[in-house]
Amino acid sequence: MRLRGMQAGGRTGPWWGLLRTPMGAAAGAGVLVLVGLAVIGPAVWGGAAEAVDVDALRDGPSAEHLVGTDGLGRDVLARVLVATRTSLGLALLATAIGVLSGVVLGALPAVLGRRAGRLVVAAVNLAVAFPALLLAIFLAVVFGVGSQGAVLAIGFALAPPFARLTQTLAASVAGQDYVAAARALGVGRARLLVRHVLPNIAEPLVVNAALGAGNALLAFAGLSFLGLGVQRPAYDWGSLLGEGLNRIYINPAAALAPGAAVVLAGLAFTLLGEAAAAAVGLRATATRAPVPPAAPPPAVAPPGPDGDVLRVRELRVAFPRDGSWTVPVAGVSLDVRDGEAVGIVGESGSGKSLTALAVAGLLPQGAVRTAAALSVAGQEICDVPDRSLRRALGTDLAMVFQDPLTSLNPALRIGRQLAEVAEEHLGSSRADAHERAVDRLRDVAIPDPHRRARRYPHEFSGGMRQRVMIGMALMAGPRVIIADEPTTALDVTVQRQVLRLLQQAREDHGTALLLISHDLAVVASVCDRVLVMYGGRVVEELPVSTLLAGPAHPYSRALLASVPRMDADRTLPLATIPGRPPDPSTRPPGCPFQPRCAHATDRCAEAVPPLEPYAAGHRVACLHPQVGPVGPTTAPALEATS
Template sequence: MPVRKARGRLSVLHTPVGGCATALLVLVLALAVLAPLVWGDRASVVDTGALQQGPSGAHPLGTDNLGRDILYRVLVASRLSVELAVLATLIGVAIGTVLGTAPTVLPRWAGRLVTSTVGIAVAFPGLLLALFFAVILGVGAKGAVLAIGLAMAPGFARLAQTLAASVSGRDFVAAARVAGAGRARLLVRHVLPNIAEPLIVNATVGAGMALLAFSGLSFLGLGVQAPDYDWGRLLGEGLNQIYVNPTAALAPGAAVVIVGLAFNLFGETMAAAVGARGRPRSTGAPYPGHAQAPPMDVTGDPVLVVENLRVAFPGTGGWTTPVRGVSFTVGAGESVGVVGESGSGKSLTALAVSQLIERPGVVTADRLEFLGTPLLDTPERQARRLLGTSLAMVFQDPMTSFNPTRRIGRQLAEVAEEHQGLSRGAAHARAVDRLRAVRVPAAARRARQYPHEFSGGMRQRAMIGMGLMGDPRLVVADEPTTALDVTVQRQVLRLLTRVRESDGSALLLISHDITVVAGACQRVLVMYAGRVVEDLPTSDLRSAPRHPYTRALLAAVPALDTDRDAPLAVIPGRPPEPAEVLSGCAFAPRCPFADERCAGADPVLANVGVGDAHRVACWHPRDGAVAAVDDDLPVVELPEVAHE
């Protein structure tokens, strides 16, 4: 852990509350260890001449019905009381963590069963559950420990479920899945380390509640039995002489309150320390444009073949299909860009190709082949190994691309260990080499650092390096430059281009910025409402786009010579929601050329011109180049700004 990060957390302990809570808990633990050794014999001495006496110089808190010193017995009882409370907490945390994370490993039906069971158990009060289990498991310390642990488990299970679900959706988990990690490996290496801190914090607070619950069971006679004793049993015995010697009951009760308060305050202090940890964020501006990428001949068999790809999710009103019949091919060494507005299905298409759509999502296709292997018909283990070694995934947000609890080099090395059978040392050496290949300075030192110690651009480079740990034939980059500033965007795109040219890898670049794909790709797929509406070479993008939507996207991009006093070009309306797509052309409500035919029938993606290099799905394709502001595109007037 970095020194600065550790100092930031320890500073919370220097606050009055943090310091008092820590000192009090240390004192309690020391007392639990030392009290039986120092005063154990004195606490057991029976004095028949001093039965049920009040406080005195010889006995500060008085004596019990056998003449034993109550102060010594309260001090000695601290070990058993704290010991049993901590043991019950550990049982509750262990069972709760297993139940809470089980849905991420089990099949969907089994996971839902576990989740439903936990939900029912959480609805019952914890004390009621503890009494229920105590009666079933029997009277005694063992039964009480198990009863309290089982009663605490549902709460921790619900917490673990929520935390695991939030972590499972992060990009670094998806990256590990692409790398071929199984469900158990994902849970142990990526999910559990990222939910450990809040679980530990809540366990510390829960220990105080367990102490109170255990004392309550012992007070009722269901917990510790004679000749052993804890604070709850001493409280029950002292209650019988409360009118003769009130301190006999008040002393063990005060001990329960003070120690429970120590656990709770320390838990709150730990929560504040965890919450004080900050994370850097990177912001950036949209990329203004690039020089056109040089053309490259596509040779050999296609790397990726997609025909009639559909992705559907169940909803309250039936199935929603955000990706509807997408078809395209990526050749060996080819760079293909996918562009469109948010919600057009770009990222879902990439996730479906990478086999990252989880249930209840359903992926179907007439043909979905990667390196000649039909992914939908291949066993999961075999497909995972193929994708882990031959497909690299670069995600949108570089901050979430890596597991924040593991070092960069270790995360890269995991790919080589999993798929290439390299030893730990050899895999680390390859990780350092791959970091050098993507131009990460001081790669050996950087490999030992955590993701938060990298800048946004360095994290994105390291993410590309992770993809190069194998022998990728296809690099899928999903909005890799969105969160980066303009200079770093150019560096990342140049790096992707260099990887493609040097290693012969194909590139599938997804972006909402049409100028980015125009500068980095040889071919462009324009998507709208879950469909590819135009597939054209980059050389034709500015000179001969045929679909009105493509022309609108291009016209809406301001150029350096754009008249600042002229109104901005906009696309009227908004894209339809996946559940709102009706029959006919989805772009018809926003298209100035739409007619009855457009509203009644959805056009098929068909070839235009000579050859099959340019395809368009439109009943009224346009001709000619696109100006800075297309004559066919509506414009919007901006309000005038008063200058002083």
């Protein structure tokens, strides 16, 4: 499979990427039109805007004056076009004042002492709580009626939101390691702010500046409409709107023309800000999206036996990277039968968790999933509508994540989170769903479940939160549970409790289990079969008994040899696997393990070995499979560790 990317003229980055979207292109074109009118408007239509025609005082639309004339017979449309320079220029000047003063106010707490910084933060919070338009009107009166006072009023009215945004972004960056390293090197506060903090928060500030320009344009028109902005003989869209409104029943076009200009200009800047936010958030890196990876042809692997609750064929996951695609999961096939426990093991970066997320439809934004077949409980879920996918994943398939603290909503009580599953997928009433949630908490050995259901996630220990996640997974009676590193960061006693709960779920509910772990001891104590992954592929599939006796793939054997044993010679170094796992974007040709394999030959670099039968219930993807146990006490060591 070849993944292609496109580049055009060397222009890359999120700011060029925003113009590729329909909204970004429309907004960019609108802003360019406004800038063009501001530049050429007075030169082209300035004479018509100032020409007095006493024979056409307050006329309606005609062939000579498309939207009519004002009280002195001047063409209203020409005046609207000429006013683009004044309206746009003053609005952008006010935006610049608001952004600069807001950034300074937001950055001051990082430079000043703690007490002075708190005072600045309190002042900003107070200003943000005050409505911006009312604040602008108040400041316009303070600074004086006229365009200068209006610019200062709108600029300082925009400053508090920018200050709050700067404070929030600066606080998030201040905790990064590179800022701590610079602080440890003795970098001063001001230099730390200018060199290390502000450059890393510039993009969201620029995005919000574009949104602020639209708000400033509307606010300036409002002040001029009220008589607090541009004063005669100068004029802008707001003052023209005020003049036209006085005779809207006689000539509505005279009021609609400047009003439409205000709305369309404000909309152009707002849409530009929204498009920039989307582009920056996605971190687009190419002017044209790379060609998505092609789906593999169907029936590329033999069908599994009847009774499979989960069937995956040639699963691939690809991410866009530098105009091309990176494929960290490159053709995984697996089957899980009813009530069976299957483990997936491998080093970090082998594609275990991505495989689970792809099966559950939970890949991060930008990732592309393709598969020849992907079904849960007999239902194909690879290319189905989102509603059908949610129904299947909420009932037939459930997932237990690695970190329950980040997987549970900190703002909701535990009982409410569990009950939501029953309400959404089973149609239960609120009361019945709550009782079901309490029953599931009782099933996973949560003491006093009625009281605990009213608690928040932070009031539970790590082991109890993981039990809650298992209880949530059991709420809708799933056919298969995917557990992604469920015992990570738990002590051995709590690990045993969590594994017993998963085993009990299999026995009580007949639920199948797909357990992902890097801990061979955990997999050996729970699972019936094991899949060993390396470089985004399954390199060996074998029963647990065969894993303990001695696998055939050199990588599986190296993993097994790396497990510490109690009877190991302490004078010898711990067994390790030399080298590093391959980068998904630069995998070597042939077998992905051959650069680290002691048994590799020239044939291993020619093609990727297929996963072929090796013994009963045992398949291996290797040209040189090994025979015999890895060590004399390997199996007892694993069993003791579990």
